Every structure is written in structure tokens, then in C-alpha cells.
Amino acid sequence: MTATGDADDSAPGRLRIDKWLWFARFFKTRSLAAKQCNDGAVRLSGAVVTKAHAAVKPGDVLTFAQGRHIRVIKVLALGNRRGPAPEAQALYEDLSPPVPEERLEDPYRAPGAGRPTKRDRRAIDALHGDGE
Structure with a gap:
């Protein structure tokens, strides 16, 4: 800690939280x-963290929001650079519950939306009784 109360990057075993989140590739x-x-x-x-210099x-x-999901992350290691994704994934353990896969398309077609399917x-x- 310096005289102003900021977390120093040179402190052993500590890193600024904004820097770590960037190293771990949670933010672009x-x-x-x-x-x-x-x-x-x-x-x-x-x-609650209100300063980016928190150690x-x-x-x-x-715990933080990323998109529409809440992420819960346990810090395993401090990085020394923003490296490739496999290196970044080694910095943390994801404690978040698994997110269900979202489909790109809605499986149910809205009534009157486009051409009917063969089943429709x-x-x-x-x-109409035409199927006989």
C-alpha cells in the first residue's frame, strides 16, 4: 500500500482487480x-468494490454480471500478462451454476409467421377433412 491508500502492483501476491479481470479475459x-x-x-x-485499484x-x-448472467469466480492465480484464452482460464475457477444453452431460433413459430410447415x-x- 502506498501513502494514498492505493493497492500497489508490486505488492507480493496481490494485483489490481481491474487488471486481473482484464488478464482473465472477462472484459475486452x-x-x-x-x-x-x-x-x-x-x-x-x-x-462491494467501488474502486478499480482494489487488490x-x-x-x-x-461476483459480477456479464451480459445477462451472474458470474461467480474463484481466483486461483495472478497473471502477469493478458495471454491466450487457455492461459487466462488457468487463472480462475468458475463457481457459477451452468448456464443452459440458448437456441439461436425460437423452436415455436408464432401463429401467422411465414409459411406453414409440413406438419402444420x-x-x-x-x-378440413381433405387428408383422406
Whole structure:
């Protein structure tokens, strides 16, 4: 810690939270990670983080929103660079419940939306009695 109370990057076993989130590839830029921290959208071991210079260490648990999902991450290691994805994934353990796969298309077609399927046509024919 320096005299101003900021977490120093040279402190052994500690790293700025915005830098770590960027190293671990949760955010595309470090400034986006810093903005999330400054907005109070990140929790560090249950406490709300309001400054991007908060220090993170191995064993800490981070909770934050990413898109429409809440991520719960346990810090396993501190990185020293923003490397490739496999290197970034080694920095944390994901404690979030599994997210169900979202389909690209809605499996149910809205009534009157486009051309009927073969199944719809057979149902229509059965209603009219034309299918015999």
C-alpha cells in the first residue's frame, strides 16, 4: 500500500482487480473492467468494490454480471500478462451454476409467421377433412 491508500502492483501476491479481470479475459478492455468496478458492479469476497485499484489475491471470490448472467469466480492465480484464452482460464475457477444453452431460433413459430410447415399443413388438411 502506498501513502494514498492505493493497492500497489508490486505488492507480493496481490494485483489490481481491474487488471486481473482484464488478464482473465472477462472484459475486452481494462477500462471496461475499471468502469464495472467503479460502478459498484463487482463484489470481492462479498464486499462491494467501488474502486478499480482494489487488490485481489488467490483464494478471493469475485461476483459480477456479464451480459445477462451472474458470474461467480474463484481466483486461483495472478497473471502477469493478458495471454491466450487457455492461459487466462488457468487463472480462475468458475463457481457459477451452468448456464443452459440458448437456441439461436425460437423452436415455436408464432401463429401467422411465414409459411406453414409440413406438419402444420397436415393439421390444416385434417381439420378440413381433405387428408383422406
